[in-house]
Amino acid sequence: MGDSAERTPGRGVLEGAFQVLDVLAAERGGAGLSEVARAGGLPKATAYRLLEQLVGIGAVQRHGQRYFVGKVLARLGQAWQPHPQLREAAVGPVRTLASLSATAVAVTVLHGDRVRIVAATRGALGELPQMRADSDLASRTAAGRVLLAAQPGADPPDGYSQAEWRRIRDGLRHEATIAVDHQEAVPGICCVAAPVVLPRQQGIASISALVISRTVPKQLPDLLVRAAAEVTRNLGVR
Incomplete structure (x- = not known):
C-alpha cells in the first residue's frame, strides 16, 4: 500500500x-x-x-x-510504426516498384480514424496527402478507396455507383484488383493502388504508385499488382 x-x-x-x-x-x-x-x-x-x-x-x-x-x-512520432511487420515486408517491393516505374510509392493502412503511411519512397511522403479515413479526400485517392472498400458495410464514395463499389469490394478477394485516381485528389498527379492482404485476418493494406502525369502509364497497373503480390508473399499470406 x-x-x-x-x-x-x-x-x-x-x-x-x-x-x-x-x-x-x-x-x-x-x-x-x-x-x-x-x-x-x-x-x-x-x-x-x-x-x-x-x-x-x-x-x-x-x-x-x-x-x-x-x-x-x-x-x-516519426519512428513509430502502425504495422512493423508490414513495413519489413514492403520495403523491398516498394523500392523495386519505384525503380521500375519511376513513380513515388507508398504502403498505407487504416489505423484508427487515419490513413497512415507504413513504408514509402521519399517522394511519396510529400505527395501523398495525410488524411482522415472519413474525409472526402480519402475517398478521392486510389489508396483511400482500396482501404475504405475493405471495411464492412462501407458506403460507396462520391462518383461510384453501388454496383461499381460492390465490384471493387468483390475484387479485393483477387490479387489483380486496382483502383485508379485520375488527378482527383491532387491536380497533375495520377495514382494507382492495389490491396495487400494482411496476415491473421488483420484486414487490407494498400500499395499505391503516384506519377506526375495526366494519364496512367500503361505498364504501371501490372507492375503494381506484382508488387502487391510480393508484399503479400513476404507477409506469409497465401
Whole structure:
C-alpha cells in the first residue's frame, strides 16, 4: 500500500504531461497557456509547470506566448510504426516498384480514424496527402478507396455507383484488383493502388504508385499488382 502511494505523484505528473501533449498534438497552430490548461482540464499553474518542464527536455517548444510539439516528440512520432511487420515486408517491393516505374510509392493502412503511411519512397511522403479515413479526400485517392472498400458495410464514395463499389469490394478477394485516381485528389498527379492482404485476418493494406502525369502509364497497373503480390508473399499470406 505504501509503495502504491509513493508511485502516485509520479503517475500524476506523467498523466498531466500526456494531457498537455495531447492538447498540443491537436493544435497545429500551437496553444497558449490558458488554452492548454482549459483543454487539458488542468490548473493554470500546473499546466505552466508541465509545459516548462517539457520545453526543458525538447518535447515541447515555445515561440512567444504559444507552445508547440517539440522536435524530440516529433522524432519519436516519426519512428513509430502502425504495422512493423508490414513495413519489413514492403520495403523491398516498394523500392523495386519505384525503380521500375519511376513513380513515388507508398504502403498505407487504416489505423484508427487515419490513413497512415507504413513504408514509402521519399517522394511519396510529400505527395501523398495525410488524411482522415472519413474525409472526402480519402475517398478521392486510389489508396483511400482500396482501404475504405475493405471495411464492412462501407458506403460507396462520391462518383461510384453501388454496383461499381460492390465490384471493387468483390475484387479485393483477387490479387489483380486496382483502383485508379485520375488527378482527383491532387491536380497533375495520377495514382494507382492495389490491396495487400494482411496476415491473421488483420484486414487490407494498400500499395499505391503516384506519377506526375495526366494519364496512367500503361505498364504501371501490372507492375503494381506484382508488387502487391510480393508484399503479400513476404507477409506469409497465401
